[in-house]
Amino acid sequence: MGKTNILLKSGTGEVEVLEFVVSGKHYAINVIKTREIVKIEKYTKMTCNNPAVAGVSLLRDNIISLIDLKYVLDNESMKNIEKGKTALICEFNKTKVAFLVDEVLGIHRISWEQIEKTDDLMGDSLIIGNIKMKDKILMFLDFEKILVNIKEANGVCDKANNDVNYDAGRNKYKIALADDSYTIRAMLKDALKESGYTNLSFFQNGHEVLEYLYDLKDKKGERFLENVDLLITDIEMPKMDGHTLTRKIKIDKELKKLPVVIFSSLITPELYHKGEEVGADAQISKPDIDKLVGILDELLERE
Structure with missing residues (x-):
């Protein structure tokens, strides 16, 4: 699957979500965050203290970090990455990154009202909300929080307010x-x-x-x-x-x-x-x- 198409007008109350699978569980991401869906054929392991970062790969002359979503979600590393894995190429917060998944199933157009807020018992989880489908639940992931957590684990913090004086x-x-x-x-x-x-x-x-x-x-x-x-x-x-x-x-x-x-x-x-x-x-x-x-x-x- 190549580049995605952004079909929706703004402010309609609808969103297109991409459904994908990691370890048998079904998740979703906003389509407009996904630049491409590619097959990672080659990658280089990196010396990194955070096992959520599987390595890096070269995509059209750009070096992109590979995030192991299985490790992020289940605390268990993906196997056989060298044999090829599906990756969601995403760009947000001025960062381009690839998230490794097991399988991509397709795109659904839904209402934002269908995305139910997660229970407060889950605390500050990686799930923005749950989407009820006919025969399953899709968990709508907070990809920004995933990146923030990885950066913080690696000792990197985004400085938000360097140049503003108090008034x-x-x-x-x-x-x-x-x-x-x-x-x-x-x-x-x-x-x-x-x-x-x-x-x-x-x-x-x-x-x-x-x-x-x-x-x-x-x-x-x-x-x-x-x-x-x-x-x-x-x-x-x-x-x-x-x-x-x-x-x-x-x-x-x-x-x-x-x-x-x-x-x-x-x-x-x-x-x-x-x-x-x-x-x-x-x-x-x-x-x-x-x-x-x-x-x-x-x-x-x-x-």
């Missing part, structure tokens, strides 16, 4: 944030508070924050902006994605006044137009917190 004047602004990842919410909370943006309200998905905004609008009308000055949203979230959330806000005659910033690993040159189509005021790729703070300053008309 107490920022604390007068009320900012709502929607992101299903505990890791990203914690990172945003720490980094924004360090910059002076301390008046923060967090939501776990687009549905939660939209209900909050509708409630504010019902109670206060055009004065809803007294309670919230700006929204920062991820794209991939169970129940309602960030593109759909942004579109619903921007077609509402009152809510459209709210500035919306999309903060996501899916902000790439190829996909930037999707945020424009739904009316986002700005789009920033994770994990550029310093750029995010600069955009907040501009949108909030700070002097």
